[in-house]
Each structure stands twice: as C-alpha cells, then as structure tokens.
Amino acid sequence: MTTQTHSSDTAGLTLVIGGTGKTGRRVVERLQARNLPVRIGSRSAVPAFDWHNEASWDASLAGVDAIYITYTPDLAIPGATDAIRALVTRAKAQGVKRAVILSGRGEAEAQACEQIVMESGLEWTVVRASWFNQNFSEGAFIDMVHAGEIALPAGDTPEPFVDVDDIADVAVAALTEAGHHGEVYEVTGPRLMTFHDIATELSRATGREIRYTEIPHDAFIDAVAASGAPKDVVWIMDYLITTVLDGHNANLTHGVQRALGRPPRDFADYAKAVAASGVWDVAA
Numbered sequence: 001m002t003t004q005t006h007s008s009d010t011a012g013l014t015l016v017i018g019g020t021g022k023t024g025r026r027v028v029e030r031l032q033a034r035n036l037p038v039r040i041g042s043r044s045a046v047p048a049f050d051w052h053n054e055a056s057w058d059a060s061l062a063g064v065d066a067i068y069i070t071y072t073p074d075l076a077i078p079g080a081t082d083a084i085r086a087l088v089t090r091a092k093a094q095g096v097k098r099a100v101i102l103s104g105r106g107e108a109e110a111q112a113c114e115q116i117v118m119e120s121g122l123e124w125t126v127v128r129a130s131w132f133n134q135n136f137s138e139g140a141f142i143d144m145v146h147a148g149e150i151a152l153p154a155g156d157t158p159e160p161f162v163d164v165d166d167i168a169d170v171a172v173a174a175l176t177e178a179g180h181h182g183e184v185y186e187v188t189g190p191r192l193m194t195f196h197d198i199a200t201e202l203s204r205a206t207g208r209e210i211r212y213t214e215i216p217h218d219a220f221i222d223a224v225a226a227s228g229a230p231k232d233v234v235w236i237m238d239y240l241i242t243t244v245l246d247g248h249n250a251n252l253t254h255g256v257q258r259a260l261g262r263p264p265r266d267f268a269d270y271a272k273a274v275a276a277s278g279v280w281d282v283a284a
Contacts, residue, residue: 012065014175015096017041017049017087018072022134023102026168027068027175036176039064051083057090066098066175067091069117074236075103075110076243084113088120098123098181100174102167105130105186106249114184125174126184127167130249133189133270134164136202137279140237145202146282148210153217153241154195158250160188161198163265170259185255189264192250198267205271206280217241 014031018024019040031038039060041049047059051071061067069087071080088099101117104110105128117124135141136150144150167187174180193201199212220241225234256264274280 013037013039013063015039015041015049015060015064015067017060017068018070019045021070021072022132022138022164023167023171024068024070026165027171030168030172031176034176041067054086054090057087058094061091061094061096064091064094064096066100067096068171068175069099069101071113073232074107074239075113076107076239077109077232077236080109081112081116085116088117088122092121096122098125098175100125100127100171100180102171103128104244105188106244123181125180125182127170127174128184128186128255129162129167130188130244131159131161132164132167133161133265133267136198136271137274138164142279145206145210145280148208149213150195150199150202150210151213151215151220152195153215153220154212154245155214156194156196157245157247158192158194158197159245160191160249160252161193161267162187162189162256163267163270166256166260166264170256173259180259183259185259186253187255187259187264188253190252190266192252193267201268201271202280205268205275207275208282 014036016024016027016038019028020042028038028040041060043050048056049060050056069084071083091099099117099120099122101114103114103126114126117126132139136145141150170185170187174183195212199210202210221234221238224237256262
C-alpha cells in the first residue's frame with residue numbers, strides 16, 4: 001500500500017476510457033473533485049474515442065500522462081487482445097507514462113490482456129474484479145429488482161460481489177499516487193454471497209420481497225436475446241454465466257485493503273444507500 005498521499009497534486013492529464021461507464025464515470029468524478037485534469041474517453045466525447053476506430057485514438061491520447069482502461073463489454077470478447085495491444089502501443093508512442101486496466105477476475109482472456117499491459121513498458125497496475133454490486137442498480141439486473149424476482153441460472157455459487165465505488169477508489173489511487181506500479185489488485189467485497197443471499201439483502205433494504213429463482217441457462221440467454229440486447233452483450237452474459245459463475249472465484253482477497261488501507265464496502269451498506277435513493281422504488 002502506498003504511503004504517499006500528496007503525489008497526486010502534480011498528476012498530469014488522465015484519459016479515462018469508458019468514462020461514462022460504471023467505473024469510469026466514478027473515476028472521472030473523483031479526479032474532477034480533486035481538481036485534477038481528466039479527459040473522458042467515449043464515442044460521445046470531444047475528441048471522441050471509439051474502440052472500433054483506431055484512427056480516433058491519437059487525438060484522445062495527446063498530452064496524456066495516464067490512462068484508465070476499461071473495455072466494453074468485456075476483455076473476454078474476441079479481438080480484445082488486439083485492441084489492447086494497439087492501444088498501449090499508441091499510448092507509449094504518445095508519451096503516456098502510466099496505465100491502469102480494469103480486468104476480469106478468473107478470466108483467462110482478460111489475463112492475456114493484462115499481460116500485454118504489463119509488457120508495454122508503461123508503469124502499470126491491474127485491478128481485477130468479478131460481479132459488481134451495481135449490476136443490481138445500474139446494470140442488467142435492475143429490472144429484476146423492480147419485478148421482485150432475480151431469475152438467473154446461477155445456482156448456489158457464492159461470489160465475492162464488489163462495490164464499484166471501491167473499484168474507482170483503487171483505480172484513482174493507482175492513477176495518481178506512487179507505490180502502485182506492478183501491483184495486481186484483486187478486489188472483492190468482504191464476504192461471499194450467493195444470489196439467494198443477494199435477494200435476502202435486497203428484500204431487507206427495500207422492505208419488500210425480492211426472491212431468487214433458478215432458471216435454465218438456455219432460457220435466460222434466450223430472454224436476453226429477446227430483450228433486444230446487442231449480440232456481444234448476449235455473448236458476454238452467456239460467457240459470464242458459464243465461465244465465471246463456476247465457483248472458481250469463490251474466495252475473498254484483500255485488494256481493496258492493500259490499495260487503500262481500508263476494508264471494502266459490504267453489499268448490505270450498498271443496498272441501504274441505493275434503497276434510500278429511490279432507484280428501486282416501484283409504483284404502488
């Protein structure tokens with residue numbers, strides 16, 4: 001864990017790729033709150049950053065000292081390694097010094113992308129995470145919470161759900177402080193939880209019954225496809241259910257503690273805060 005808390009005062013421009021996403025938006029907000037220069041990397045930004053248009057990258061990388069890399073929808077997507085390799089090559093050529101990449105815990109394809117960053121010649125930090133708490137309030141599962149039923153083919157597999165705010169705090173520390181170069185931070189929450197446990201906590205926080213229902217894998221994927229989700233989203237949901245939810249991530253780590261010197265946020269605290277915000281309110 002770094003003990004230097006003032007090095008961020010001289011931090012240069014940071015490019016946050018995926019700066020409107022779950023973690024990226026929070027990284028941007030934290031940098032802005034500290035009056036640190038930040039550039040949002042997204043297709044709607046100026047200059048625009050588009051993973052599918054490599055010619056757009058140089059304008060986004062110009063004058064940048066550090067980059068936060070998130071790849072949508074996931075580093076496991078075919079072609080991600082080529083994109084990451086091209087990005088870090090261009091970043092180094094543009095004079096970027098530091099890279100922090102958000103990676104998937106227990107995903108071989110994601111680890112291949114990490115290796116590219118590690119071998120890039122840049123100062124690097126890897127932040128590995130699995131399932132986000134915020135999937136239930138900002139992501140794919142919010143409609144299930146509203147409906148009172150989390151219907152997934154997840155069985156009783158325990159997962160170390162992690163809060164996105166913790167991920168953002170770790171990323172900002174790695175982007176702006178000394179002492180994080182060469183670190184791989186596997187970040188988890190403070191306890192393993194099944195989806196039954198999640199439903200119990202959501203019920204407690206919202207004051208209404210939210211249950212977990214096991215459904216067949218094929219039925220879930222068909223429902224995702226029928227919802228109009230893009231093909232790559234359908235693919236990644238299939239991948240996450242079959243590859244990530246197999247129990248191999250059913251262990252806790254101390255990445256948040258090592259990076260920040262504090263424990264990670266518990267799902268119950270997350271759920272209470274979201275419930276108080278009204279995000280999960282449903283019409284009577």
